[in-house]
Amino acid sequence: MPQTLHCPQCTKAVSVGDDSSGKRVKCPHCEKVFLAPGFAPASNDDDDDWLQLDNDPPKTAAPVAGTNSPPTVDVSDEDPFTDLSLPGQTPASGSVQNSALPGESRPHAETPDSNGSDQELPDPDSAFDDFGLSDLPPVPDSSSDDEAAILAKFGSALKDFTANVEPLPGTSAGGSRPGPSDPRSESPASTSADARATPKASPPSADAVEYASEYRVKCKICGSNLYAKASQQGKKITCSDCHSQVTVPPPPKIKTKIKIDVENAKTFGFEEAPQQARRGDPYRKSANELLQQAELEEEQKDKDPTVVYDDDTPSIRQWAMDVFGVFLDPSVIVHWLGLSTFAAIPAFIALSFESPILLVGLVIGGLVLAALVVSCGFAIMQSVANQHESVSDWPEANPTAWMDDLVVAVSAAALAGVPIWALTTFAFGPHLLAAAGTMFAIYALFPFFILSMMDMQSIFVPFSPEVAKSVSRCQESWGGLYLSSGLLFMGLFLLYVALSAAAAGPAVAIAIFATIAVAFSYFAMIGRLAYAIGQAVNEPARVSERPPREDRDAGSAD
Structure with a gap:
């Protein structure tokens, strides 16, 4: 049957079978290998079992005459110890009680007499009565009437409490023995029966260590791999490559494969994670709002069929707002009327x-x-x-504060008109064609030069790459500027022609008002062109629809 041992490493109980006795086994707790001792079979002979005192040993034979025998002791009636007695008591033989435990048997001492005959010893229960000692009086019950009443009152509760409480280990040996009135002494049989009914858990059995029957051995000289058997342990074998002697080491242990019992494995209950409300995407929300706005616009178009949207047909109203919308600002109207009045009155008086x-x-x-x-x-x-709602940066009363703007405007006009005036004067002389060519050059080149100078922040650099690129990127804005300014200048010229037939004073006043209004509108159109150029420069570059040069060359080759 399997024996229970303690592991020398972790001191835990390990069950070892009979077939593993005297072999090395592995502890299932710490997985350390130790040598299991051998076990001797149980003997049926009771001669050596001297601890069993159930049966009396056989009497020894009488000593043979002539052999060395121990001295004999004569037991006579004159023994002084037989007359011992307590005061007030009569000594009586056989009245002393023996303290032997019940159920135990004492061996009878034999004393050979001089004749070699055996003499029986007295009964052990009455052997000590010769000393004259009487039985002790019974111990009186120390519990009083009050204690008895308390025990009677709380006895049942104490029994229930002690039945449910498990005793601490080691308290039975050092604790006090329960008295006769202690409720714990009333049911010892039930406690022992419960202990026997609950079987103790058997310690885990140790696994036998298995060694490889054939394994590889590495040569220390050349490093070649040799094969050896477990029976060749400690012997020397010859290397097949360098022919050196190699000592075979002990066989290695075979690694045990861990087998998982899938059927008895613990299972875990998995549940689906609760789905939380997903956070809304702000881009999707804005897209939904745009779609809703587009649907509302479509519905509005369906409800109002008189509104016709044609992008190819320009709107006269929108064009008028772009050209003369600057006069919707009250500050512009005030400056226009103030400057016109300030110039018209002296001109009327002088003429x-x-x-x-x-x-x-x-x-x-x-x-x-x-x-x-x-x-x-x-x-x-x-x-x-800059797309301001109103004009706030008006020139101050100090002339030096707005001299920079005046220098830029005069430089752009001179750079655009002086070369053409010099060429036409040199070719045609002082003729009307020179004046017409100069005015046309200013009309065509003044916006480009003034925007370039403002972009480069220098009057000596009249060319800007961004403004040059805008000529191709903002064709509509440039075309709108030249068309609108051409119409304004044409209307102003026709107004001059019409006022030439009127009186000088009123004609000059009307011409001053019209000229200042056209100048304000012209600068507003240049500002709108500058805004369009800035938007075109800041937007990402357009993807060319033309294929790359390599693809075009390949297509032409095909």
């Missing part, structure tokens, strides 16, 4: 009196008026280019 001195003063006043108009036009252009 009415026809004085040469007043005419010279009128020329000087015209130059100052032109500088103020150009400065206000620059303020309007910058506000429109």
